Amino acid sequence: MSSTPGRFISFEGIDGAGKSSHIESAAAWVRDRGQTVVVTREPGGTRLAEQLRGLVLGEAMDPLTETLLVFAARRDHLQVVIEPALARGDWVLCDRFTDATFAYQGGGRGFDLTVLDRLEDWVQQGRQPDLTVWFDLPPPVAAERRAAARAPDRFERQDEAFFTRVRDGYARRCMQAPHRFARIDSEHPREAVWQSIRELLETRAW
Ligand SMILES: Nc1ncnc2c1ncn2[C@@H]1O[C@H](COP(=O)(O)OP(=O)(O)OP(=O)(O)O)[C@@H](O)[C@H]1O
Numbered sequence: 564m565s566s567t568p569g570r571f572i573s574f575e576g577i578d579g580a581g582k583s584s585h586i587e588s589a590a591a592w593v594r595d596r597g598q599t600v601v602v603t604r605e606p607g608g609t610r611l612a613e614q615l616r617g618l619v620l621g622e623a624m625d626p627l628t629e630t631l632l633v634f635a636a637r638r639d640h641l642q643v644v645i646e647p648a649l650a651r652g653d654w655v656l657c658d659r660f661t662d663a664t665f666a667y668q669g670g671g672r673g674f675d676l677t678v679l680d681r682l683e684d685w686v687q688q689g690r691q692p693d694l695t696v697w698f699d700l701p702p703p704v705a706a707e708r709r710a711a712a713r714a715p716d717r718f719e720r721q722d723e724a725f726f727t728r729v730r731d732g733y734a735r736r737c738m739q740a741p742h743r744f745a746r747i748d749s750e751h752p753r754e755a756v757w758q759s760i761r762e763l764l765e766t767r768a769w
């Protein structure tokens with residue numbers, strides 16, 4: 564059992580914003596302070612949710628189907644991984660959580676935000692991250708980074724207008740929950756971004 568209560572920290576941003584480049588460093592930083600850390604991701608994190616991830620990232624579907632699948636994956640992830648870890652006092656660092664649904668399905672796809680509000684309440688029963696690190700980056704810069712890094716999936720093939728709406732979706736969530744959100748300027752060089760994350764962990768996660 565850990566000496567302090569666990570924390571739930573989510574990492575968010577448009578595709579290519581730099582989350583994955585920093586989440587393991589953040590986990591190592593927390594472990595160095597004596598905490599047990601679970602690093603996980605959405606959609607995914609359990610056997611079932613990883614299967615749903617494969618469908619969501621690979622198969623064409625309508626926005627309602629997409630929304631229900633990401634929430635189904637989230638429900639399993641919460642029950643099997645996140646809630647048990649927090650109950651043990653572990654820290655959970657999660658590459659994306661429900662803010663991604665509001666940004667991608669709500670902002671990007673234009674799906675009804677009031678339905679998302681209801682699904683969020685229903686699936687999460689009040690569970691929210693203690694801290695959300697939002698890696699903010701202009702869509703054209705993120706597209707350049709992605710193009711240099713890998714072949715695109717179904718979301719990454721979307722155009723700049725889609726990612727502008729996703730980014731606006733994150734900005735809306737940030738304005739609605741300023742106590743939980745922290746915006747990081749991800750256009751800075753990697754070391755400067757990491758410095759911002761470290762300061763954030765020191766001041767707002769502990
Ligand atoms: N600050 C930075 N400056 C320049 N390049 C960066 C920076 N941070 C990350 N990158 C590079 O940008 C690419 C995308 O980064 P990364 O995979 O971490 O993004 P991501 O937010 O996890 O994306 P996704 O959510 O789509 O998986 C990688 O090639 C990475 O090396």
Ligand SMILES: Cc1cn([C@H]2C[C@H](O)[C@@H](COP(=O)(O)O)O2)c(=O)[nH]c1=O
Nearest residue numbers: 578605606633659660663664667668718
């Ligand atoms: C949680 C969640 C994710 N997505 C999208 C966003 C990304 O394009 C992919 C996940 O892949 P990545 O490796 O994290 O970039 O899924 C979504 O549309 N809705 C969600 O709720």
